[in-house]
Amino acid sequence: MSAPQQTACTYRTLSRADLPAAHGLSAQLNWPHRLEDWELLHRLFKGFAACDGERLIGTAFACPQGAFATIGLVVVSPDYQGQGIGRQLMELALEACKPATAILNASAAGAPLYLSQGFVEFGTIEQRQGPAQRVALEPLAAGEHGRSLNAQDQARQLALANAGSGLDRSAVFAQLHGTIEHSAGIECDTQLQAFALLRRAGRGHCIGPVIAQSPRQARHLIATLLARIPGQFVRIDVPQSSGLSEWLTLVGLEPVDRVTQMALGTPPQSIGGVHQFALLSQAMG
Secondary structure, eight states: OOOOSSOOOEEEEOOGGGHHHHHHHHHHTTOOOOHHHHHHHHHHSEEEEEEETTEEEEEEEEEEETTEEEEEEEEEOGGGTTSSHHHHHHHHHHHHHTTSEEEEEEOTTTHHHHHHTTOEEEEEEEEEEEEOOOOOOOOOOTTEEEEOOOGGGHHHHHHHHHHHHSSOOHHHHHHHGGGEEEEEEEEETTEEEEEEEEEEETTEEEEEEEEESSHHHHHHHHHHHHTTSTTSEEEEEEEGGGSOHHHHHHTTOEEEEEEEEEESSSOOOOOTTOEEEEOSOTTTO
């Protein structure tokens, strides 16, 4: 049954007790998030709830990451869409982002709202997924060698993640380390130069972020992690500009969706010759 045309909606901070209902909201929209994924975001993000009485009908999250803040999981129950609830949740998230520059990944349905709030487009993200296949490793350059990461790599890993994304990943990575199943790195002259992470998320596994100096390094890292989970479902979100699209199709990771990268101001830039070839997630950037 549809809600009345205008709901007397209340807004408040999202609590941990709200997470099962929030998970139900995303399931209504066929989003793949597990309850564990919501719990991770709740630890990292400032969450907001829209309620009709005691019923949770909408959410939004804001996560400051240095000079930028990511906005994600702007969800409104299908029964309540078209009443301006998403816009109000976005206003709360934008206020929580200040003074950082807000960035997000917009679906086709959400893009008009964000454009009306002053966001500008700066890229496209391809969501790719499928069963993991064993593929030939991209040869490394002379002096490079691949290895798994360990606790001693965390400071260098964070520095690379910050440089590749243009974000301050300190808080995110502090929570992320306990969720990682496998890692892959490329070292040269005893220094870590590139890395990628594999963790459980959504309908199976997720590869990201992938931080590297070149598509060649990125392909090597992704292939290394795919070999860890043969036949299992895996998702990876890559910039359309990454140079990986054709190769990902060849290894069986087909495009299933695209979202638009948007910023409320100048978008983040990579520095130091490293780039983010795959996102950590669409919500976290």
